[in-house]
Amino acid sequence: MHGISEAQWIEYVEGSLPAPDSARLREHAATCAECATALVELSLWREKLTEEADSLRAALALPGDHLEGLLAASIERIRQSHPRCTFREAVMLLRLLLEPFCGSGTAGAAVHLAVQRSTLNGAAENPAAWSLFVSNMSETMSAICGTEAGRLVNQVGVCLNVSQA
Amino acid sequence: LNRQLKILWTATAAAGALGVASVAWPAVEVLDQPLKVLAYAIALAYWVKIAGDHPKGSTMRTAWLLLAWSSGVSIVRHAFYSIIYFTHWPLSVTSFGQIPIVLALILLIGGLLAIWFGFAAIGLGMRFKSSDVVWIAVMAVLAFVPYLFSWRAETSYPVIRPIISLSPLLLAVPALLGLLLHRIEQEMAGGQLATSLRLIVSFLMLRLIALTVNSPALASFTISQVIVALSGWTSIWFFTLAAAYRWSLTISIRELSSRYQANPENELAGLVLLAETQRQSSLK
Numbered sequence: 001m002h003g004i005s006e007a008q009w010i011e012y013v014e015g016s017l018p019a020p021d022s023a024r025l026r027e028h029a030a031t032c033a034e035c036a037t038a039l040v041e042l043s044l045w046r047e048k049l050t051e052e053a054d055s056l057r058a059a060l061a062l063p064g065d066h067l068e069g070l071l072a073a074s075i076e077r078i079r080q081s082h083p084r085c086t087f088r089e090a091v092m093l094l095r096l097l098l099e100p101f102c103g104s105g106t107a108g109a110a111v112h113l114a115v116q117r118s119t120l121n122g123a124a125e126n127p128a129a130w131s132l133f134v135s136n137m138s139e140t141m142s143a144i145c146g147t148e149a150g151r152l153v154n155q156v157g158v159c160l161n162v163s164q165a
Numbered sequence: 166l167n168r169q170l171k172i173l174w175t176a177t178a179a180a181g182a183l184g185v186a187s188v189a190w191p192a193v194e195v196l197d198q199p200l201k202v203l204a205y206a207i208a209l210a211y212w213v214k215i216a217g218d219h220p221k222g223s224t225m226r227t228a229w230l231l232l233a234w235s236s237g238v239s240i241v242r243h244a245f246y247s248i249i250y251f252t253h254w255p256l257s258v259t260s261f262g263q264i265p266i267v268l269a270l271i272l273l274i275g276g277l278l279a280i281w282f283g284f285a286a287i288g289l290g291m292r293f294k295s296s297d298v299v300w301i302a303v304m305a306v307l308a309f310v311p312y313l314f315s316w317r318a319e320t321s322y323p324v325i326r327p328i329i330s331l332s333p334l335l336l337a338v339p340a341l342l343g344l345l346l347h348r349i350e351q352e353m354a355g356g357q358l359a360t361s362l363r364l365i366v367s368f369l370m371l372r373l374i375a376l377t378v379n380s381p382a383l384a385s386f387t388i389s390q391v392i393v394a395l396s397g398w399t400s401i402w403f404f405t406l407a408a409a410y411r412w413s414l415t416i417s418i419r420e421l422s423s424r425y426q427a428n429p430e431n432e433l434a435g436l437v438l439l440a441e442t443q444r445q446s447s448l449k
Contacts, residue, residue: 089440093433096440097421101414103356109287140287143225145358146218148418155425159433 002028002035013042087127090160091115094137097156102145110140130162173207173409177402180204184398188390197398198247202240204401209236211408218415224283231276232408238269239401270335277342277369280362281349290349297344304340304373336376343369357414364407371400 004025011017012025029036085093091111098107118133119126134157142150180200187193212233219226242265249259284290343366350362375396383389425432 093436093440096443097436099356101356101418102358103353105352105354106284106287106289106356106358109289109352113287142220143223144283144287145418146215146225146415147220148218148415148422152418152422152425155422155429156433156436159425159429 002032004028004035009039009042013039013046084161084163087130087133087162090130090157090162091133093160094134094153094157097152098141098145098149101149102141106144110137110144114140127162130157130160134158167413170406170409170413173402173406176204177399177406180402181395181399184394185391187398188387188394195250198243198250200398201243201401202247204405205236205239205243208401208405208408209233209240211405211412212236215408215411215415224279224286228276228279228283229411231272231279235269235272235276236404238265238272241265242269267331267335270339274335274338274342277339277346277365281342281345284349289352290345292352293348297348300344301341304337304344336373340369340373357410357417361407361411361414364403364410368400368403368407371396371403375400 008017008021008025012022017025029039095104095107095111098110102110114133114136117136118129134154137157138150138153141153183193183196183200187197212229216226216229216233219229242262245262245265246259248254249262281290346362346369347366350359350366353359353362375393378384378389378396379393384393421432
């Protein structure tokens with residue numbers, strides 16, 4: 001546009017354009033309204049990107065428990081975006097997920113074992129015990145089908161929004 | 166991986182065809198040992214990768230590692246026979262091939278037992294049918310015939326004699342364990358893992374058939390020779406296929422996992438839809 005390429009505008013905003021070219025672009029932007037608008041937008045985008053990168057750097061520099069807190073908040077956000085289901089429905093979904101790989105018999109046996117190991121306060125199928133169930137199920141599937149299967153169970157299990165029937 | 170499975174099935178069919186051809190044209194036997202080395206080498210690579218996907222110290226990791234070791238020892242065995250075939254070593258040296266045979270069988274038995282223990286931990290493979298007794302009796306007879314004939318086998322090394330006699334019995338044990346694996350596979354009710362176990366069972370049964378039909382009482386019949394050649398040449402490829410199918414399970418899970426990572430909402434919606442469809446169809 002007007003003899004100035006997009007790459008030159010980006011280099012100008014980043015401050016990496018040679019001084020004579022930089023002066024030419026500055027003079028042009030002072031006289032051309034269209035290019036001046038584009039330059040403002042480009043500067044805004046650069047600012048936003050810098051802010052995002054700073055927040056990412058800050059997150060990475062956080063101590064372990066803060067990171068876990070961020071992760072828990074993210075998981076909660078994902079859970080809230082899905083419809084609620086009961087413990088039994090969630091178990092059925094996990095079972096359905098695994099059946100093509102290890103068969104309905106294996107999935108059923110693994111679920112049975114994980115439910116037995118996941119009783120909380122003497123009550124089985126308690127929504128509060130969902131995390132424990134997912135962990136036990138993941139462990140059982142890791143032992144039978146490998147760690148990839150265990151990871152998949154964890155990945156799907158944490159996304160399910162389990163509540164009281 | 167589908168392409169790899171297709172190639173392995175083609176190799177199995179080709180090995181079978183070559184085995185049958187070797188009955189009419191003994192010159193084809195030149196390919197027998199190198200093909201077995203190749204099949205075991207492929208299986209070894211798969212078993213090692215599969216074991217790597219299991220937690221350290223787990224029973225199933227031990228099982229796959231034992232199968233990998235068994236494949237490794239079998240490679241040594243078939244490489245040894247290849248060398249004898251292509252060089253001018255005295256034929257009596259062949260008896261020493263019994264050592265890796267027994268070693269590979271012991272490792273195989275260990276691997277199969279570990280698979281059984283792994284599944285027994287979740288309650289699979291613990292129920293038997295009355296018809297199993299018949300199968301056990303059939304396998305005992307199948308193993309006993311070659312065992313009797315093994316005592317007639319000639320060897321210049323007395324130390325090797327007990328090992329030669331041990332091989333048919335050691336071949337019968339994996340076949341018996343194959344029965345356990347078959348029960349597990351039935352209780353699994355489908356899935357990729359069951360396909361892998363079914364192929365291991367086929368491998369074990371084909372080997373026992375080859376051994377039994379190869380006994381001197383039957384070996385003179387052409388049909389026996391064809392059966393021995395067909396089962397002997399193809400059985401190892403079933404072992405390789407079992408490993409490939411087991412690895413394809415890991416690949417499938419990995420692919421699904423990355424789909425959930427990329428778009429959990431879509432995948433979960435699909436899963437819920439599938440559950441609903443199954444619920445509706447079960448109500449009908």
